[in-house]
Amino acid sequence: MLWSALVFAAVAQAQITAGLNHLRFGCSQITIERLDPLVNPGMFPTPHMHQVVGGNAFNASMPGTDISNIASCTTCGPADDLSNYWTANLYFRARNGSYKRVPQVPNRFLFNDRFTTQTSGGVTVYYISPGKGKVTAFKPGFRMLVGDPMNRAKKYKSQSCFRCYSGPNFGGDDLAPCSDSRLDFEGFPPGPCLGGIRSNILYPTCWDGKNLDTPNHKDHVAYPTSGPSNFLSTGNCPASHPVKIPQLMLEIVWDTTQFNNKADWPEDGSQPFYLSTGDNTGYGQHGDYVFGWKGDALQKAMDANGCFSATCGNLRSQDITAAKKCTIRKTVNEDADGWLTKLPGIQME
Numbered sequence: 001m002l003w004s005a006l007v008f009a010a011v012a013q014a015q016i017t018a019g020l021n022h023l024r025f026g027c028s029q030i031t032i033e034r035l036d037p038l039v040n041p042g043m044f045p046t047p048h049m050h051q052v053v054g055g056n057a058f059n060a061s062m063p064g065t066d067i068s069n070i071a072s073c074t075t076c077g078p079a080d081d082l083s084n085y086w087t088a089n090l091y092f093r094a095r096n097g098s099y100k101r102v103p104q105v106p107n108r109f110l111f112n113d114r115f116t117t118q119t120s121g122g123v124t125v126y127y128i129s130p131g132k133g134k135v136t137a138f139k140p141g142f143r144m145l146v147g148d149p150m151n152r153a154k155k156y157k158s159q160s161c162f163r164c165y166s167g168p169n170f171g172g173d174d175l176a177p178c179s180d181s182r183l184d185f186e187g188f189p190p191g192p193c194l195g196g197i198r199s200n201i202l203y204p205t206c207w208d209g210k211n212l213d214t215p216n217h218k219d220h221v222a223y224p225t226s227g228p229s230n231f232l233s234t235g236n237c238p239a240s241h242p243v244k245i246p247q248l249m250l251e252i253v254w255d256t257t258q259f260n261n262k263a264d265w266p267e268d269g270s271q272p273f274y275l276s277t278g279d280n281t282g283y284g285q286h287g288d289y290v291f292g293w294k295g296d297a298l299q300k301a302m303d304a305n306g307c308f309s310a311t312c313g314n315l316r317s318q319d320i321t322a323a324k325k326c327t328i329r330k331t332v333n334e335d336a337d338g339w340l341t342k343l344p345g346i347q348m349e
């Protein structure tokens with residue numbers, strides 16, 4: 001752990017010297033619920049469960065206007081980030097066919113950022129930019145989706161990956177997600193991970209410069225011509241999507257330790273972990289994003305001079321107590337945490 005942290009620190013230092021801005025902050029869960037204002041606006045319950053973090057404007061539908069004017073608080077570290085981020089969540093299927101939600105845990109400590117180690121479950125959010133003037137922050141009303149919940153085959157290059165932590169304290173982590181062929185898998189790791197599983201989702205980094213959203217929530221954004229990369233997609237943007245936007249990445253840590261007894265795993269060797277979509281390959285992992293930063297706070301953070309922390313430039317941060325006071329009323333009331341006979345909303349054959 002210590003050694004890894006030192007390596008991480010050294011690499012981070014090199015990036016700071018190179019002017020890279022690496023904004024990283026935790027966000028607590030605002031809800032775990034069958035809602036999806038991007039893909040199924042107005043619907044409740046939606047076809048599958050999501051775990052959601054960010055501002056309290058989240059609901060079955062969200063207007064395509066400036067969300068930062070509607071939300072009054074956020075579960076995220078920066079007080080000005082009223083965005084919402086959501087993904088599928090994870091379940092364990094026992095031999096008797098019952099499912100139990102796998103708890104999410106806060107991320108590890110880095111660079112004086114205690115907030116991120118104190119969230120309630122949730123997600124660690126990264127916005128990475130190569131420095132001043134190099135990226136254009138998202139505009140009010142911007143939304144996007146990455147990944148395909150129906151996908152069940154290896155398909156994408158490092159757009160999403162899972163790290164199998166070998167032991168406690170994140171198994172002694174190293175820097176880039178989706179980069180270590182011993183520990184990173186594009187689908188779910190094949191065996192028990194003694195320190196849990198981390199999921200990384202990397203959004204596209206090029207924008208068409210015109211559309212805040214498109215019908216499939218994807219066509220207005222693209223990866224660089226060189227494809228997604230595992231940490232910062234620095235390649236050139238295609239002519240169709242010429243505007244470089246920050247590299248948004250989500251990181252989720254699932255504490256699988258109570259499910260690591262091989263005697264509870266399927267006898268036929270199949271995968272016992274399921275995304276809330278009914279996917280036990282992991283290839284259908286996806287992430288949704290509704291931008292909701294106040295004013296030019298994100299642009300300013302991305303224009304800072306080389307930072308590697310929860311605050312870039314003069315970003316206002318809030319304390320964990322305030323963040324945990326930010327809640328919403330549930331719209332769909334159903335048991336998400338007991339042993340369940342089926343995944344909420346999912347018909348398995």
Ligand SMILES: *[C@@H]1O[C@H](CO)[C@@H](O)[C@H](O)[C@H]1NC(C)=O
Pocket residue numbers: 044059060061328329331
């Ligand atoms: C969320 O949406 C539902 C369904 O439209 C509505 O009944 C509820 O009042 C909304 N909740 C909040 C907190 O606005």
Ligand SMILES: *[C@@H]1O[C@H](CO)[C@@H](O)[C@H](O)[C@H]1NC(C)=O
Pocket residue numbers: 094095096097098264339
């Ligand atoms: C199914 O198995 C789990 C894990 O062993 C157990 O906790 C749960 O009570 C069982 N459910 C039923 C309905 O037997």
